[in-house]
Structure formats: structure tokens, C-alpha cells
Amino acid sequence: MSDPRMMAGRGWPFDPTRPRRDFGFFGPDSPTWKVWTHPTALIGFQRAVTLEHFDPMLAAAVADADGIYTDPRGRMDGTLSYFLLVAVGDSRTATATAELLMKVHARATGIEPISGKRYSANNPASQLWIHVTGWHSVLKCYEMFGPGPLSPAEESRYWADCVTAAELQTCRPADVPTSRDEVRAYFDAVRPTLCSSERALRGMHYLLRTRGGRGRGRLWATSRALAPATIATLPKWMRTLGEFDQPAALDRAVVPAARAVVRATRSPAAMSRVVAGTLPMTRSVLQWHFDNPTAQRAEVVSPAEARERLHATPA
Template identity: 70%
Template structure:
């Protein structure tokens, strides 16, 4: 997924509201954890099991010509939806939909036309993103959410999906729903030469493609990312690793997460590697109380934006 430039509106430390989820929400907790970086790498790798998304990524070539920029914009977008105020998130989403509207072409394996805004592909992006970030939070971070937090997390995921072209009735609303979703789409998942190229590239970005810190970080995270994936995916993608490495990476990743869990440490990790994501997180960390101490829904934000266009403030 090619993220927006976020130039729509300057990020501010005085948000209009708490956004869609607010303080104490599991979404804020999970998406601002250092484990979100591993979860994000996992999700962009998994995107390539959708042949239409593989075609879109391969045809656009963004990850190959500008991997840091492409991945930075995408992660910044996910983080914006999770923690920014409602207006910022909605405007970023609207811009992203316009960008995706241009990403169309022919998927070479089936010969059918693809669109990056196709609801099925958008649902795959959304579910793999939210599931991957939670899975890595559980495996390498503080551990599982409480039952109430998990119910709320998936309800918040359904709300966030309103910003994409997904059909609301198709969005999984629980862990069991997610399992059912993966079982349903599995027969349609596949790889190809271009899919494997993309997955391996994102797991270990070549030297010279972006900053040295980004090159190093992708290799450091890759074993932890692979260790969270089922065997069949690893074998299908051609990036399986020994079980001994799966086991060894867990304590190392947990130690790294504990060492980088303070706001200052998280911002330092992103500095020089993912600048747009860093700015998004910094605005959240340093945010003052919002103008309106409330959470909102995408529908409410859109109503307010429409009303402001019809009756501009004098």
C-alpha cells in the first residue's frame, strides 16, 4: 500500500479531538509499541500473497525505487489512523484513496484487471495490518491483551476499516472472525516470481536502498517477523528459517522491545530511518489536551467537514 504524503494538514500538538479511539484504548497501546515495527514488516510482506496487490506493488515499483519513503508513508498512515485526531485521519484516508485510484492494471497470472482500491484487497491490507501488529505485540511485547481489551481492539479495527473501501459486514470483529477470514481467503492466496521478489526485498532491504539504519533494521527484524508466520506461508514464500532460530529470536526481540519502550527511545529509533512516522508519533507523544475532549467516528468527522464546506466560518 502506497501511503499518502501527509502534506494535507500539518500535524499539530493541539489536536481537534482524541481521534477514533482515545487514551486508554488498546489501539493506542498496541500501535505505539515498538513491536508495531515488526508487525508492520510482517503485514507488508503478507500483502504479496494477494496477487492483485503484488501486481500493484510491482507495477508501481515504489518499494524498489524508494523503499524508505514508501514504507515510511505507509506506516505513518496506519499510525495516523490509530492515534491522530479524526480530521487528520479522514483527510489522510481521502488522499490515499485518490492515490490508489491511479493504481490499476492487468494482473499477469489471471489476466484480469486489478485495482488497489478493490474492497477485497483493501480488506486483506487492513486485516493483515491489524492482526500482525497485535500478534507481534503479544509475542514480543507486554503479552496478550485482557479479554475486554481484545474485544475492544477488534471493535476499533472495524471502525478504522471505515476509512478504506472494505465492506463493513466483511471486516472481522473478533479473533475467531479473523481465523475464519484467513481460512476463507487461503485458497486464493498464492505467490509468483514478482511476489517472492517483493517479500524478500521487504524482509531484507538491499544495502544502498535508503539509510544504513534502515538496511540494518530490516535484517534485525526479519527473523522475528518470520518466526510469527505459519509454516505454509514461510514455505510458499521461500523464506522459511530453522526452528532453533525461531526460538532464539524471541528473548532477543523481547529484550530489544523492553529497551526501546520509552517515548524518547521510540522516537530515537525512528529518527533517520522513518522520518514521517517519527513526526506522527512525536505529535502524539507531545500532544496537549485536544480542543474537544472526545472521541469521534469517521462518519461524524465527514459530517463536520461537509458542514464546514457548506457553511464556512465567518
């Protein structure tokens, strides 16, 4: 995934040379656009992909695929650029990308070694865990290291947007939390099903501090720079379960430091420099987003309408 133009020619639906067709599912006045394009989303993303491993089925799928170890940059770049396209892309691109991802996930099946049960990357419960941890983590880091809490009206809309975005995955929209209280209730409900294992611990620690190697220097440095801030956002039980706790003094020190870095990287140009060379597809999506503030059709559409349009008309 090193060259966005090449990816567009290989079936990746995003083409950075095309103008924005519409405002996607949320639009420029939405808190979703504001939160997902803020520098704090990088910390939130590291948080989310780390927490995914608490789902034993997802931990098995990641371990069997081995992609985060053989191509960590490509895997992380593809995942974050997907979330971004759903949040800020035009509806056709976001829908086509989601459908491509589900086809890829359909091949990711196997046996979870501890329970002996069959896993599937497209399983609705696992997809819900990915979805909720992603949207919650990005908002949590926006609040903690960025501008602070959204207004009550913005937060209500943010969680409504989260439900809308879930329509692009296999999870049932009716199961998606619609408020902060429902997010807490969801975490309480799934906590007994979460666990860690040797494979899960390996994945979590690798994502927090990715190993170096040829072409991985910036990813090595970025993951380590983000890790203390990421861990500072997590409750004690998650740190204990994941065996990556850190001293309270480091928690206190990292918050103002992270806020200062975030303020320094808030401009689109600064954000582009931060991800350049580390997450090229993500950089391309962000650059396209900032370069296309208007749309050919100034409208917001639903995922259902987007799917109908996608399959009714050629690109």
C-alpha cells in the same frame, strides 16, 4: 516524504505543528492507542507489508508501481504513518489522510499478469486483506514480543476498533472480522485465493531484507534486524509459500532477544531514536502523539461524523 512540514504543504493532511483537535476514533483509554504506539508495531508492520504480497492483485499493483524499490523508505514511511494516523490521530487528520490515499490508489490499476484480470488498489477484497493483516500483525507482535495478550475486554474492543478503522477504506465494514475466531475463519476462507509468484517473492524478500544504497543504510540494517522476529510469528504454510522459512532454533532464540530489545526501546524518546533517519514521517506522527496527550475537544467521534465535519468546515 523526508520532511513532515514540507509534506503538509504538498497536500499531506498531517501537520505536526497543530495541536490535537480531538481524540480521533478510539481515544487514550483504547487498546488501539496502546498497541499501535508500542515498539512491537514496527515488527508487526514489516509482517503486514510482507504478507500483502500473497494477494496476487496487490502483488501486481506493488510491482507495477515499483515504489518499494525506487523509494523504499518513502513508501514504507507513508504506509506506516497512515496506519498510525488512523489509530491515534485526530479525526480530521485521519479522515483527510484516508481520502488522499484513496485518490492516490484510484490511479493504481492494471492487469494481473498470471490471471489476466484487472486489478485496482482500491478493490474492496484487496483493501480488506491489507486491513486485516495490518491490524492482526501488529497485535500478534505486541502479544509475542511485548506485554503479552490483551485482556478479553481489551481484545474485544481492539477488534471493534478494527471494524471502525475499516470505514476509512473501501472494504465493507460488515466483512471485517470482529474477534480472534473470526480472524482465523477469514484466513481460512481467503487462503485458497493466496499465492506466490516471481514478482510477489521479489517484493516479500525485499521488504524483509531491503537492499542498501545511498541513504538506505539504516533501513538496510533495520529490515534485517527485524526479519527473524517477523518470520518467527508466521505459520509454516506462509513461510513455505513465501520461501523465507528459517530454522526452529532461530525462532526460539529470536523471541527472548526481540523482547529484550523491545523493553529497551519502550520509552517515547527511545522509539523516536529507533525510527529517526529511517521513517521520518512515522517519527513525526509518534512524536506529535506523545507530545499531545490532551485534545482541544476531549471527545471520540465516528468516521461518518468526521467526514461530515471535514467537508462542512475549513481546516
